[in-house]
Amino acid sequence: MSECAARRLRSASVHTALNPVPYLLLGVAFVLLMSRAATADEIYFKSGYSRTAVVIREADDAITFKTEMGVSTIRRDKVDFVEKATQEENQLLLRKWRQKELALKEALEARKLAEKRFEEAQLAKGLVKFEGQWMTPEEREHTLSLRKRAEDHHRRFEDEQRAKGLVPFQNLWVTPEHDRELREMEPEIYGLYDEITSQRRTVGALRAAMANVASIEEAERFSRRIEEMNREIDANTEKLGKLLNRADEIEAASVSYQTPEEFLGVLGPDMESE
Secondary structure (H helix, E strand, C coil): CCHHHHHHHHHCCCCCCCCCHHHHHHHHHHHHHHCCCCCCEEEEECCCCEEEEEEEEECCCEEEEEECCEEEEEEHHHEEEEECCCHHHHHHHHHHHHHHHHHHHHHHHHHHHHHHHHHHHHHHCCCEEECCEEECHHHHHHHHHHHHHHHHHHHHHHHHHHHCCCEEECCEEECHHHHHHHHHHHHHHHHHHHHHHHHHHHHHHHHHHHCCCCCHHHHHHHHHHHHHHHHHHHHHHHHHHHHHHHHHHHHHCCECCCCCHHHCCCCCHHHHCC
C-alpha cells in the first residue's frame, strides 16, 4: 500500500393548479446522471474530513480550490495533505459540474415558462388570481363580501363582550378579576414547567453518575440526593396541578368566539380560533 493510500485510509471519516414537477424531474434526473463519482483532487483536512475539489493555487500559507459551491481558500496549516488527480481528470469534473449547473438552470427556466403559459391560459378564460387561487371575478367578489360579513360578525361579538364588562385574555373573554388572576398565574405556571424539567434532568444525571460510584457510602449520598430532588419535583408538580385546575375553572366560566359555519375558511386562522 502506498503512503498516500495509507494516509487516505487514516483520514477517512406557489399554490396553482399547474404541476411543474415533470420539468424539475427531468433536471434532477440529469443531475443524478452527472453526479457519478469522478476522480479529482482530494483535500484531506486535519479535522478528519476530506473534500473533492480542483486545486487552483497552492501557496506556502494557503490553498485555493474550486468546488460545486464556488471558489474557497483555506489556511495551509488546516490541511493534512492533498491527493492530486491528473489535469484531464480535473477538467472532466469541472465539465460535469458545469453541466449540472446548466441542467438545473434549464429545469428552472422550463418551470417558469410553464407557469407563465398556464397563467396566460387562465387570464384568457377571464379568471383572476386571488390569494394564490384562480377564480372568476364574481367568485372573488363573493369571497370579499363574505369576508366583510364575517369581520362584521366578529366585531359585533367583541362589542357585546365589552358591553358585558368582559376583557380579552388570549382567545378568551373573561372578567377583569379573572384576567388579573390569569396574568399572575401565567409566569408561575411557565416557571414551574421549566423548574420541573430541570429537576428531572438533574435526577437523570445523578442516576447516571450513581452507576459509576466506587463505594457504598458514595452511592448512598447519591440516593439521598435523588430522593430529595424527587420530593421537590412532587411538590412543584402539586403546585402546578392546582394552578392548571384553577385555569381550567376560569376557562370554563369564560366566553370564546365561535366562527359560524358559513364563514369558515373566510376569516384568517387567528380569527377563526378565537
